[in-house]
Amino acid sequence: MLKSSLIDSARELAPDIVSLRRAIHAEPELGLETPKTLAKVREALADVDLEWRTGTSCTGAVATLRGAKPGAEGRKRVLLRGDMDALPMDEKTDLEFASTIPGRMHACGHDTHTAMLVGAARLLDAQRDTLAGEVDFMFQPGEEGYHGARFMLNDGLLGGNEERPLPDAAFALHVMPNAPFDVLAGRPGPLMAAADQFTMTVKGKGGHASMPHDCEDPVPAAAAIVGAIQAMVTRRFNAASAVVVTVTQIHTGTAHNVVPDDAMIAGTIRTLTPENRAAAHRLIAEVAANTATAYGVEASCEIEPGFPVTICDRRAVTLGRKVAQELGGSEAWRDLADPIMGAEDFSYVLEKVPGAMFFLGVAPQGEDWSSCCAIHSPRMHVDEKALPTGSAMLAGCAIEFLENGWA
Numbered sequence: 001m002l003k004s005s006l007i008d009s010a011r012e013l014a015p016d017i018v019s020l021r022r023a024i025h026a027e028p029e030l031g032l033e034t035p036k037t038l039a040k041v042r043e044a045l046a047d048v049d050l051e052w053r054t055g056t057s058c059t060g061a062v063a064t065l066r067g068a069k070p071g072a073e074g075r076k077r078v079l080l081r082g083d084m085d086a087l088p089m090d091e092k093t094d095l096e097f098a099s100t101i102p103g104r105m106h107a108c109g110h111d112t113h114t115a116m117l118v119g120a121a122r123l124l125d126a127q128r129d130t131l132a133g134e135v136d137f138m139f140q141p142g143e144e145g146y147h148g149a150r151f152m153l154n155d156g157l158l159g160g161n162e163e164r165p166l167p168d169a170a171f172a173l174h175v176m177p178n179a180p181f182d183v184l185a186g187r188p189g190p191l192m193a194a195a196d197q198f199t200m201t202v203k204g205k206g207g208h209a210s211m212p213h214d215c216e217d218p219v220p221a222a223a224a225i226v227g228a229i230q231a232m233v234t235r236r237f238n239a240a241s242a243v244v245v246t247v248t249q250i251h252t253g254t255a256h257n258v259v260p261d262d263a264m265i266a267g268t269i270r271t272l273t274p275e276n277r278a279a280a281h282r283l284i285a286e287v288a289a290n291t292a293t294a295y296g297v298e299a300s301c302e303i304e305p306g307f308p309v310t311i312c313d314r315r316a317v318t319l320g321r322k323v324a325q326e327l328g329g330s331e332a333w334r335d336l337a338d339p340i341m342g343a344e345d346f347s348y349v350l351e352k353v354p355g356a357m358f359f360l361g362v363a364p365q366g367e368d369w370s371s372c373c374a375i376h377s378p379r380m381h382v383d384e385k386a387l388p389t390g391s392a393m394l395a396g397c398a399i400e401f402l403e404n405g406w407a
């Protein structure tokens with residue numbers, strides 16, 4: 001396979017990829033409903049022979065490209081994913097194609113993911129005769145906390161039944177605006193954390209602030225719980241396996257001379273293994289209840305599960321590294337030493353299908369990448385010259401897997 005020609009072909013497609021990205025960027029959609037974005041995708045791929053599947057839970061769609069090369073029985077299928085949704089925030093860039101909708105911005109780069117995936121579909125369409133297998137292009141809404149990938153899996157859009165099993169491999173990219181321009185990165189094992197939310201209620205009995213002995217004061221109990229949670233994290237978990245628990249809200253009281261009836265504490269739990277995740281849920285509730293008891297009040301804890309840990313298959317990362325280096329030389333790939341504690345709902349796909357997510361650095365070429373705004377910033381900026389690399393990388397991973405499997 002001539003991967004060097006793949007990058008040249010991707011660069012020829014650059015004007016199309018960029019104009020699609022800008023059109024999506026200007027008209028961001030939120031959550032599980034991204035019909036206009038999907039319409040732009042379908043229009044951009046209208047002349048490509050694809051089999052489209054849509055579901056009922058959201059506007060997600062999977063387009064299948066059938067390779068024309070006769071292959072052995074049991075042809076392989078590889079999935080490539082791009083997410084389509086934006087964030088509920090105002091854009092503060094002065095780009096000519098900035099968001100036209102107040103309170104919405106593509107600040108996580110999902111506009112670029114969708115456009116790069118369309119580019120990959122065109123690249124693979126051009127090589128259809130050499131592909132002995134199928135490629136599923138997964139256009140997914142609802143990544144930003146809406147579990148869009150899980151809905152698409154549950155709708156059966158990725159397969160998982162007798163006539164159509166799940167794909168054999170899955171790949172996705174995420175742009176990083178504060179990482180070196182045009183460099184791909186990844187790591188085997190945990191790449192991103194599980195992210196769960198907790199909400200605690202500390203129940204006491206209010207009264208006059210001058211007579212706390214006649215009350216059951218939830219305030220010192222709440223303060224002690226916040227400290228006890230941090231002590232629990234450092235004393236009960238192996239320091240080599242990261243666990244982050246951050247209290248982000250404490251609400252209680254209405255006046256300087258009134259002991260309130262109760263206090264509310266909320267925050268986020270980030271873990272990198274299913275075992276630590278379960279233990280953190282149990283221990284946080286335990287610490288809250290037992291600390292409250294010591295203060296003569298009661299505490300309850302509710303946990304709302306978020307996305308699971310994003311775990312990359314070692315073979316898929318090896319494949320990705322090989323493809324990236326074939327496309328751009330040894331400098332085009334960086335092994336990530338550590339996971340990051342953000343979360344990503346491609347994790348639902350990787351729970352079922354071996355695969356990997358890679359990061360693509362899109363800091364402006366030649367600038368100090370470390371000082372650039374990160375994703376979710378109202379000023380985040382993408383150097384679009386890196387987008388053809390993303391399309392070539394996605395297409396290259398599909399070609400490599402269909403040709404050589406996990407080798």
Ligand SMILES: [Zn+2]
Pocket residue numbers: 108144375376
């Ligand atoms: Zn995001």
Ligand SMILES: [Zn+2]
Pocket residue numbers: 108109110143174
């Ligand atoms: Zn994202």
